[in-house]
Amino acid sequence: MKILSKEQVYEGDRLTAERQNISSTELMERAATKIFYWIHSRLQGQPIPIHVFCGIGNNGGDGLVLSRHLINHGYNVNTYVVNYSDKRSKDFLINYERIKQTSKNWPLLLNEEDELPKITPDAIIVDGVFGIGLNRPADDWVKKLFQHMRASKAFTLAIDIPSGLYTDHVPEDENGVVWANYTLSFQTPKLVFFLPDTGKFTTEWEVLDIGIDPSYLQGVKTEAELIGKFEMLSVYQPRDKFSHKGSFGHALIVGGSYGKIGAVILASRAALTAGAGLITAYVPKCGYIPIQASFPEAMVITDNEEDFISNISFEQKPSAIGFGVGIGTDKKTLIAFEAFLKQYKGRLVIDADGINMLANNKELLDLLQPQTILTPHPKELKRLIGDWKDDFEKLEKVKSFSLKYDLIIVIKGANTVTVYKDLLYVNSSGNPGLATAGSGDVLTGVITGMLSQGYDPLTATLFGVYLHGKAADIAVLDLGYQALTASLVIDALGEAYLDLFKQPNVEEQEKQ
Structure with missing residues (x-):
């Protein structure tokens, strides 16, 4: 299995949208729906508290799509927007409007001065704060949020990559990274899942096939590859019937x-x-x-x-x-x-x-x-x-x-x-x-x-x-x-x- 770089992931997303004649918003819907079905197949409607933390970029957009599907299926969902910047991605804004139309329980805006939400150990945390595009350390108050999440002992599921983890270098402060129990990675694992300095931030991981263009995946040359059974x-090399020990x-x-x-x-x-x-x-x-x-x-x-x-x-x-x-x-x-x-x-x-x-x-x-x-x-x-x-x-x-x-x-x-x-x-x-x-x-x-x-x-x-x-x-x-x-x-x-x-x-x- 090829391990794509951050730039190759972006290129795969772009080519998929172009060749399949879909928008980036539709691709986001597809990806986040895969996460919903992964969760739904395991919980089967159980009334477990689910806390979905969304950033203001595309990873946060994935979180909003997931929250909308969870709400529509009757789950006990609390959605938070971690407001670390005034900028919003286009797909985040589109899905923010969609979730507002789905439920009166709108996402709660979390700012630096706000009290952190109470999270019980029997809850599930979904981390959709930062994605693979992170290029600077988290703000101090966001680090406190991540530490609060870890201290809660709740099961933590990361979308694509644990927030605060870069794809190409080691984070400066491990308190600025979400410690995930499980990570659902889109289409390809990340190299950081396998290195001692960074693999500790997710106990387990799994790849979700979100339908990235097959010809792109087949043709792209990657620096890293995951070697498995297939x-x-x-x-x-099978053995010939007439072979001998000298063979x-x-x-x-x-x-x-x-x-x-x-x-x-x-x-x-x-x-x-x-x-x-x-x-x-x-x-x-x-x-x-x-x-x-x-x-x-x-x-x-x-x-x-x-x-x-x-x-x-x-x-x-x-x-x-x-x-x-x-x-x-x-x-x-x-x-x-x-x-x-x-x-x-x-x-x-x-x-x-x-x-x-x-x-x-x-x-x-x-x-x-x-x-x-x-x-x-x-x-x-x-x-x-x-x-x-x-x-x-x-x-x-x-x-x-x-x-x-x-x-x-x-x-x-x-x-x-x-x-x-x-x-x-x-x-x-x-x-x-x-x-x-x-x-x-x-x-x-x-x-x-x-x-x-x-x-x-x-x-x-x-x-x-x-x-x-x-x-x-x-x-x-x-x-x-x-x-x-x-x-x-x-x-x-x-x-x-x-x-x-x-x-x-x-x-x-x-x-x-």
């Missing part, structure tokens, strides 16, 4: 040091379970017995050293290599890593201390092959590219880094973002249960396994990240977040594959 199903490549995992052989076992198991035809682990001598005893499907090559890797040499011709899990940063390991990069020209995933060695020896970055995949966690990423002030600066720095070295960067987190040059791919799967030891090793293995099967590096990365998260989503249903372990994520990879072919339920269809 995107991955379209790139899935799906030979994955090699290079890593491990004394006390950290488990990382190699996890990554190797994940690579094979993700679909690699053959798997070999390259480890120090101390890893030989643990791997042979716990993972009989794996072949093992050992280094000359007992406790760490000092020389990466093998006769096999791997289809893809995953490097760095549990490997440590011994000086001899660093020398071996440099020598390896100088001679290896194949597909490569680098994780953990492999990334730390790159960060501490930046000259090694010039040895990386195009589209090498790096999978850093936040601290490793900072060592690699330097600190950042917020998520947007982080993304810009990662894009520049990716462009400079032609690398694919996986920014691991609650919504893992894969960056390739100036494009962002936001993963839709995964959950907090993945915040556990070894889950990163599993991800490295899964991506290496996808590379081994012949997926191109970017597709292998996106597919691997998605399957890894989906396996965690499946496993956590029976376990809860706390009990999820990296090994159980591997065990659920098969179900994650099968899930690609299951028909979505109603909730999944709405999310898509």
